[in-house]
Amino acid sequence: MFKIGLDAMGGDFAPEQPVLGAYEAVEKFNDIEILLYGQADEIKKYMKEPHERIKIVHCEEVIPMDIKDPAMAIRKYKDSSMVRACKDAKAGEIDAVVSAGATGALIAAGTLVVKRLKEVERPALAPVMPTIKANKYTILCDAGATSEAKPQYLYQNAKIASIYAKEVLHIQNPSVALLNIGTEEGKGTDLQKEAFKLIQADSSINFVGNMEGKTMISGEVDIIVADGYSGNIALKAVEGTSKSVFSLLKEELMSSTRGKVGALILKPIFSRIKKRMDASEVGGAMLLGVTAPVIKAHGSSDSLAIMNAIRQAREAVSQDVVNKISQALRENVE
């Protein structure tokens, strides 16, 4: 039985959607037990009937979604659902943590409470991005856990994201590209130039070279490696642009009768596109490089997104991803 700790208070629609997602998950997988961390009274409001594999771990506090200083929040809210789940993961009481709470807080809790694997220089946040190719997803690593990067971190990102892609997403021989300002070797700042060499020198990585921002969602590669600063900028640019284009489309369609008629006809097609580009179909972002799987579900997660994040956590646990990462990097050092 895999024990998954779910931060029931994290996310824009908590605790309702996390609780509903927990029910969906236990129905789907009979080898998991879910511990709901959070305010018991609040959680109970949304629990249909008792379930033998869903338990509540009462916590008094909640980390707000808009915290400014993540590291301080982790110290301040010691009895919060997020910190408590991370503590229990570190102690081995649970096997993985899923939270739709504040990203910065979860990265801090993952790093400071679950703690970094000693072989990993810096943890990295690895979201799975939808692409325009059907059923093709691309992992971005790092999307913002470590802003100030060194070449060695980028190299490790390539290494650990490859293991994650192989074990959890079942991608054989995942291809890896380095986010850069041009496709030729020798592009970018010293950081990218050095990282390029390190990644290329490791034959266990299926490295295909540099990749520009313009092909982020074209589905050409399985993994895009970046420092946390530019990875975060790029990911948000992609998400924001996609959202902006659809809102512009909606605005233009709704401003005329012709537009409204066309929109009505195309409704099922627009829904399909929306579904294809929807991150919640894929699951959450995994914080790689800490001692237990920590999954960040999108802040706006509905129960489906939570269920998918739990599925991901279950997969990471059953495939023993954490030990495989630690072992791969240990071999590297020896």
Place this chain on the structure above:
Amino acid sequence: MFKIGLDAMGGDFAPEQPVLGAYEAVEKFNDIEILLYGQADEIKKYMKEPHERIKIVHCEEVIPMDIKDPAMAIRKYKDSSMVRACKDAKAGEIDAVVSAGATGALIAAGTLVVKRLKEVERPALAPVMPTIKANKYTILCDAGATSEAKPQYLYQNAKIASIYAKEVLHIQNPSVALLNIGTEEGKGTDLQKEAFKLIQADSSINFVGNMEGKTMISGEVDIIVADGYSGNIALKAVEGTSKSVFSLLKEELMSSTRGKVGALILKPIFSRIKKRMDASEVGGAMLLGVTAPVIKAHGSSDSLAIMNAIRQAREAVSQDVVNKISQALRENVE
């Protein structure tokens, strides 16, 4: 009479579209003279009738669009249309340069041939991005001229982009945001933290704080300041995503009869959206911080895009932007 040097050999559709764009420009503006730099025989093929304000400056060479090492290309192709135009701009023979040639080569030619203003630490490439707000554009500065940045460069980018926005695009009191991984002060790497303080301390800049990648094209600010590395990544992520979303839309529409019917009805609306999001309606990217206006038109520029880039160059010359930039930074030093 303003003398604009046009690289007739630069761009995917050269020399045809540059030559046609030159004709459109002289018809629109009677105070400009255009010098077409390039292979005379090739250029003449696309010249309708002779025009007293369009002249050819014959150059033997052409810098290829796919050069790998821009600085070396500039030294190697001394008699290329791009380098010759830049030399003449430096010598004061012409007032500005417009080229749709390779971006890296034009940045190198601008920096090494037209040369940096002594008050400017590093030149910056400033494209004008369409946004989802009607008739609202946002300048990105720097989009890739200087990958390895220092806080002082970002501060200067804020300063010179403000002058450009005011003088050439006629935006009163342009608002400036710093591209970052979060909106709160204190976010980002040391580079952004230091740059934030420098920009904030200058009361001549209408600084509104940090901005995330997700609002790049929402049209909230007039200027986004970035280092060349992350600016380039973000710009290409925006352009690539917008293109990807439209190609996904097209694919889905064309895959069913329902889609085709809807597409037919919505054709005029889709055209309008495309036009709104089309960068060629706006003009090119200006290389700020060199001794004469240098405008980079998009590689895929048609005659309209070239004409708009010429319009921009004319405006930059007539408003004496180069001297205003140099003066503003000089006052700063004193």
